[in-house]
Amino acid sequence: MAEVILKNLSKSFGADVGVEDISMTIPDGAFVVLLGPTGAGKTTTLRLISGLEKADKGEVWIGGRNVATETPAQRDVAMVFQQYSLYPHLTVRDNLAFPLKSPILNTPADEIARKVAEVAEVLQISHKLDNKATALSGGEMQRVSIGRALVREPSIYLMDEPLSSLDAKLRTDLRVELKRIQANLGATLLYVTHDQIEAMTMATHVGVLNEGKLVQFGTPREIYENPNSLYVASRLGLPRINILPADVFGNVPAGTNQIGLRPENIAQGTGQDAEIKRIEHLGDQTRLHLNLQGHAITTIANPETTYTPGAQIKIAPKDPLCFDAAGNRIR
Amino acid sequence: MSSFSVTEPSTRSKWFAGTMVIIYALVTMVPLAWIMLTGFKSPSDAISYPPKVVFEPTLEGYVNLFTTRTRQTPEYLEANPPQTWYDEIVREYDMVIAGPSKFGERFLNSVIIGFGSTFLSIFLGTLAAYAFSRFKIPFADDLLFFILSTRMMPPIAVAIPIFLMYRQLGLSDTHLGMILLYTGVNISLAVWLLKGFIDEIPLEYEEAALIDGYTRFQAFYKVVLPQAATGIASTAIFCLIFAWNEYAFAVLLTSGTAQTAPPFIPTIIGVGGLDWPAVAAGATIFLLPVMIFTILLRKHLLRGITFGAVRK
Numbered sequence: 001m002a003e004v005i006l007k008n009l010s011k012s013f014g015a016d017v018g019v020e021d022i023s024m025t026i027p028d029g030a031f032v033v034l035l036g037p038t039g040a041g042k043t044t045t046l047r048l049i050s051g052l053e054k055a056d057k058g059e060v061w062i063g064g065r066n067v068a069t070e071t072p073a074q075r076d077v078a079m080v081f082q083q084y085s086l087y088p089h090l091t092v093r094d095n096l097a098f099p100l101k102s103p104i105l106n107t108p109a110d111e112i113a114r115k116v117a118e119v120a121e122v123l124q125i126s127h128k129l130d131n132k133a134t135a136l137s138g139g140e141m142q143r144v145s146i147g148r149a150l151v152r153e154p155s156i157y158l159m160d161e162p163l164s165s166l167d168a169k170l171r172t173d174l175r176v177e178l179k180r181i182q183a184n185l186g187a188t189l190l191y192v193t194h195d196q197i198e199a200m201t202m203a204t205h206v207g208v209l210n211e212g213k214l215v216q217f218g219t220p221r222e223i224y225e226n227p228n229s230l231y232v233a234s235r236l237g238l239p240r241i242n243i244l245p246a247d248v249f250g251n252v253p254a255g256t257n258q259i260g261l262r263p264e265n266i267a268q269g270t271g272q273d274a275e276i277k278r279i280e281h282l283g284d285q286t287r288l289h290l291n292l293q294g295h296a297i298t299t300i301a302n303p304e305t306t307y308t309p310g311a312q313i314k315i316a317p318k319d320p321l322c323f324d325a326a327g328n329r330i331r
Numbered sequence: 332m333s334s335f336s337v338t339e340p341s342t343r344s345k346w347f348a349g350t351m352v353i354i355y356a357l358v359t360m361v362p363l364a365w366i367m368l369t370g371f372k373s374p375s376d377a378i379s380y381p382p383k384v385v386f387e388p389t390l391e392g393y394v395n396l397f398t399t400r401t402r403q404t405p406e407y408l409e410a411n412p413p414q415t416w417y418d419e420i421v422r423e424y425d426m427v428i429a430g431p432s433k434f435g436e437r438f439l440n441s442v443i444i445g446f447g448s449t450f451l452s453i454f455l456g457t458l459a460a461y462a463f464s465r466f467k468i469p470f471a472d473d474l475l476f477f478i479l480s481t482r483m484m485p486p487i488a489v490a491i492p493i494f495l496m497y498r499q500l501g502l503s504d505t506h507l508g509m510i511l512l513y514t515g516v517n518i519s520l521a522v523w524l525l526k527g528f529i530d531e532i533p534l535e536y537e538e539a540a541l542i543d544g545y546t547r548f549q550a551f552y553k554v555v556l557p558q559a560a561t562g563i564a565s566t567a568i569f570c571l572i573f574a575w576n577e578y579a580f581a582v583l584l585t586s587g588t589a590q591t592a593p594p595f596i597p598t599i600i601g602v603g604g605l606d607w608p609a610v611a612a613g614a615t616i617f618l619l620p621v622m623i624f625t626i627l628l629r630k631h632l633l634r635g636i637t638f639g640a641v642r643k
Contacts, residue, residue, distance in 0.1 A: 052538050072541040079542045085535035089557040102544030148543070 001188050002063030002155035003028045004049065009058035011044055018044035020212040022058070026156070026205070029186045031179070033199040033220075035235050036209035042192040043082070045209070046158045049190065050077045062155050073104055078149035080159040082192075084141040086133035086148075093129040096120065096147050105152070119147040122177060124170075138165045143174070150181065157182075157189040163198065175201060196236050200224070208232045230327035233260045239287060239298040241321075242266075248293060249317050253330050260321040263287070266299040271316025276307050290315065363618075369611035377607040391420050392608025396434055396599060396616075400426040434613060437595040442620065443506055444591055445575040448513035452570045453563055455514070456521025457529075461551060463522070464529040465537075475526075478519045486516050487579045494583055504589045512584070513574040520573075521566050528562025529555065564631035568624065575621050592617050 004026040011018040019041035026032050034042045047053040049060055051072035060067050067075050078099070086095050096116045100107040107115075120126040123143040128136060133144065146162050162178075163171045179202045182189050193199055199206055200220045207217045208231075216223060216232045227233035233241050242263065246256040249272065274292040286305060290297040292315065299315065301307070322330040340348070369377050371388040394417045402425055411427070413419045421428055459478075463471055493512070494503075502508030532555055540550035556563075582594040596613040600606055625632065 050542055052541065071546070072538075073544045073546065077542060079539070081535055081539060083533070083535055085533070085539040087536060087539070087554055098540070099543035103546075103549070104544040148539075 001028055001153075001186055003061075004063075004156050004188060004190070005059075005061040006045075006049070007059040007061070009045070009048055009060065010056050011048055011053055012056060017041075017212040018053070019048065019209075022209075022212075022214045024207060024214060024217055026188060026190060028188055030204045031182050031189045031191065031202055032205045032207060033203035034190065034192045034207045034209055035194075035196070035199055037194075039211075040209040041212040042209055043160055044212075046079065046160055046190065046192060049075075049156070050079050050158055051075050073102070076104075076155045078152045078154040078157050080146050080149045080157075080162040082160040082164070084138075084145040086136075086141055086144055088132070088134045090133055091129070092120075092125065092131050092133055092136070092144050095133050095144055096129075096151055099148060099152050115151045119150050122150070122181070123147050123174070139167060139170060142166060143170075146174070146178075153185065153187075155188065157187055159189065159191045161192055161194065163193070163195070178202065196238060199236070208235055227260075227321065228329045230258065230260065230323045230329075233321055233323075237262055239263050239300075242295075242297045242299075244292075244295055244297070246322070248272075248295065249320070252320070252322050255324050256322040256330055257325040258323050258327075259317065260323065261297070261317050263299045265318045265320070266297070267316045267318050268299070268301065269314055271314050273312050274315050276309055276311050276313060278309060279307055288313075366611050366618075367615050370608055370615045372608050372611075374604055374606055374608055377611070378605065389420070389608075390417070392606075392612040394420050395606055395609035396612045397432055399429045399432050400424075401429045403427050432599075433590075433595065434592075434599070437590050437592045438616065440506065440585075440589055441575060441592040441617070444509040444513065444589070445571055445620075447506070447510040448517065448574045449567055449570040451510060451514045452517040452521045453525075453567050456518055456525050456566065457556075457559070457563060459518075459522045460525035460529050461555065463526050465534070475523070478522050481515075482519045490580065490583055493580075497584055504585045504587055506589050509581070509585065509589055509591070512580060513570075513577060517570040517573055521570060524566045524569070525559070525562055528559050528566075532558050561631045564628045568628055568632055571624060572621055 006024045009022040097112045100112045203220050206220050206223045208215050224236050242261045246252050274290040278289040280287040286301045286303050370392045376386045497503045536554045537550045540554045578593045581591045599609045
C-alpha cells in the first residue's frame, strides 16, 4: 500500500489530448474515484500510472519512488481492465493464480490455492474455478478480472469501470464488498466509473476530469455540494441539476450568467408559478417535471403529495449555485 | 409446409453439397489410390493394358525400393537357398539381395531438411511477425512489402546464382544449405501469415500480463504463443508441405549426402525394366509424413483458416 502522486502529467496521442497537466495526490489508503465522460482521460490516467503508457511530460511517484524508468511489473500495481482481458487459454483458477505465479511474486503453491479460493469465495465464482475463461458470462468474466487484481497486495489497485457489466443486484453486493476489502486491507485504490452512486458511496476522494484536465478534486460531499464549475455540478446528481438563466428568479450576485439548482434545492409553495407537465412516482420519492417560463425544471416532492399534471405550483430557489459566462462558480 | 431457416440448410441442399464433396473427394483420391495400389503390383501388372484394378498383391515393389540386388549364376543360387521372405521374392528374377538401398538415408534427409526448415521458418517468422504486429518499427510497411516481394518471382528463377553461391560457400549438398534455402523461401509466407494471426490477438492480454508481474518476453510466450498456436500450426503445415515436396532445387543442389527423397525416387526406376511398383512404393512412403502431420494438426488447420472470420 502506498501513496501515489501525479505531478503535471501530460500525454497526447498525435493530435488528440489524452491527459493534460494532471496533478493529484492519492493518499495511502484512499479510495479515489475518477469521474468524467468518455474521452475525458480517465483510462489514460490509469494507464500512465500502471506504466502501460509513457507520459510526455510529468512524473508518477508511487510510495516515494519516481517510477519513470520502471516497467509495469516493477511498479507493483494491479489493474482491472474494462474489457476484462482474461487469458482465454487458461481456466478461471489459472487466471486468478497467474499474477501470483509471476517471477516477481513467485508464491508457493499452497498459498496460491488459499488466496484463489478466498477471492473466488468473495466474488461468488467458486463453482466456476475449473471453467475455461471463455466459457463465462460477461458478469462472471468481470468478477474474475476483479479477482485477478484482488489476489495481490499491490501498492495501488487501478480499476477501470469494474462493475459496469454486472446486473443491479450483483453490482450492489460487490460495491459493498469492494469497499469492505479496500477498508480492511487499507488499500490505495483508483477507480474509474460513470456511475455516480459508485462514486458517492465508495470514494474517499472524487476527481472530476474534463477533456484531459482535472477540474476538481475533493471529497464526494465537496464535489456535490460545492462544485467549482458548471461542468462539475452537472456531473453529479440524479435527477440532474437544473441549469437556468440568471434572470429567471433574479436576486443573484453580479456577473452571474446561469444558476444551478439541484432538484432538492427548490422550495415549493412560494415564489413563481410553474406548470406541472409530468409526474413520476418512484416509490420513495416523487419527481415533478415542471415548466417555468418555457424552461424545463425537475424537482422532487414527498411521495405523499397528490399533484396532477397540468396543475400550477409555486417554486422558489434555495441556495442556488451561481456561474459566470465561462461556467466558473461565483461564490 | 416446412418452415424456412437461415441457419439450417434444407435437406435437398445438404444432399447436393454432400454429393459434390464426395465427387470432389473421388477425383482427388483416385490418383493417390492408384499410386498406393501400384506399389503392391508386380512390374508386369503395373504396365498391363487395360490397367488392372484386381491383381495379386506382392511386396516386390517395396523390396526393390529398400534393397539393391545383383544377378547370380544358377550354381550360386543352388548352393545358397533363400534365407528370408524378401530373398525369396527376388529369387524369382535369379537375383540376390546385395544390400540396403539409399532410400532410407534419402528419406531421413527429407525429414531433417523438411522439419528443420519448418522449425526455423516458424521460429524466425513468429518473432518477426510479433515485432511487426506490436512494435513501432521504422518503415514497417516497406519492410513487409520487401519481405513479400521475395516471393514475387518463382524461386527457381534465381537457381543459377544460388547454385554458384552455394558452390562458393560450400553449402552445396549439405543439410544446412537446404534448410537455409527452404527457410529463405518460406519465411515471407510465415511472417505474413503469422502477423495476421498475431494482429488478431488483442493487445490487452499482454498488457494484463505485464501488470501481473511478467516481462515482455514472458508475456509473449505465456500469453501470446498459446493463443497463436492455431496460426502457428497452420503456417507450419504450409511450410512443411513446400519444403517436403520441393524438387527443382533438390535436383540442382543435392546429389549425395543431403539428397532428399523427391530427386531420389525417380532414380529407382532402374536401368533394365521400368520398375514402376518400386517408384510407387517410394511415393507412398514419401506421402505419409505430411499426411500424418496434417491429420494431427487438422483441428488447428480448420480453425486457422476461419480464424479471422469468427473472432471479433
